[in-house]
Amino acid sequence: MDRAMWWTAQIAQVRDEIKGACRRAGRAADEVRLVGVTKTLAPEAVVDLIRTGLRDVGENRWQQARPKLAQPGADTLTWHFIGHLQSNKVRPVVRHFDWIHSVDSEALGRLISDEAVRQERTIHVLVQVNIAREPQKSGVAPEQTRPLLETLAACPGLRLEGLMTMAPAASNPEDVRWVFRALRELRDEMERQTGIPLPELSMGMSGDFVPAVEEGATMVRIGRRLFPPMPGEDDVVS
Numbered sequence: 001m002d003r004a005m006w007w008t009a010q011i012a013q014v015r016d017e018i019k020g021a022c023r024r025a026g027r028a029a030d031e032v033r034l035v036g037v038t039k040t041l042a043p044e045a046v047v048d049l050i051r052t053g054l055r056d057v058g059e060n061r062w063q064q065a066r067p068k069l070a071q072p073g074a075d076t077l078t079w080h081f082i083g084h085l086q087s088n089k090v091r092p093v094v095r096h097f098d099w100i101h102s103v104d105s106e107a108l109g110r111l112i113s114d115e116a117v118r119q120e121r122t123i124h125v126l127v128q129v130n131i132a133r134e135p136q137k138s139g140v141a142p143e144q145t146r147p148l149l150e151t152l153a154a155c156p157g158l159r160l161e162g163l164m165t166m167a168p169a170a171s172n173p174e175d176v177r178w179v180f181r182a183l184r185e186l187r188d189e190m191e192r193q194t195g196i197p198l199p200e201l202s203m204g205m206s207g208d209f210v211p212a213v214e215e216g217a218t219m220v221r222i223g224r225r226l227f228p229p230m231p232g233e234d235d236v237v238s
């Protein structure tokens with residue numbers, strides 16, 4: 001079996017679990033976009049990745065994304081920036097990525113917008129919220145969300161799509177269900193207060209995407225479950 005086939009099987013399995021979670025929640029499975037997080041993969045893996053048919057890929061650091069973006073066919077994929085974005089990386093990220101899930105300040109949002117306008121692009125953005133208030137995590141506190149949303153909604157280079165969060169690490173995903181529910185409730189409350197449509201909820205990773213989808217995720221960001229090493233291959237692919 002080659003690597004693309006191996007990954008294709010994992011992708012099918014995860015899609016199946018997403019479908020099950022949707023069914024339990026009374027949702028349509030096509031409401032959930034599967035973003036494959038490729039940060040642990042070597043640049044050459046992009047060719048195999050394209051063969052799996054997966055179309056949305058996520059990277060959390062510009063330095064790791066850069067060599068992958070130069071691979072043949074990389075521009076046929078939709079790239080999602082999901083990590084903390086430093087201001088000096090805004091220009092290349094705006095050039096290559098369609099989505100930025102991790103906007104957490106007005107200053108960063110304005111920089112992205114200005115650069116997008118310069119490049120005649122529109123970037124889809126999400127506000128990252130630190131629901132669990134973990135000191136080591138990025139994201140705004142829930143009570144800071146409204147002013148940031150109002151600023152971003154007025155930025156000409158941005159299309160504000162919704163909210164993103166990362167749950168704390170948990171061995172039992174049920175322990176972090178409350179985080180996903182809280183993000184959905186915050187979204188509902190923000191839509192009511194501001195009138196800004198916020199259709200997208202980016203939440204759920206390898207260990208916790210099932211409760212995230214049951215609570216309303218429209219985008220899940222999954223790495224380890226989709227791209228495990230081949231049987232017999234070293235644990236670290238890159």
Ligand SMILES: *Cc1c(COP(=O)(O)O)cnc(C)c1O
Pocket residue numbers: 037039060082083166205206207221222223224225
């Ligand atoms: C790495 C990463 C993921 C995927 O994590 P897995 O546990 O490998 O599924 C999702 N979101 C962000 C922001 C990440 O950095």
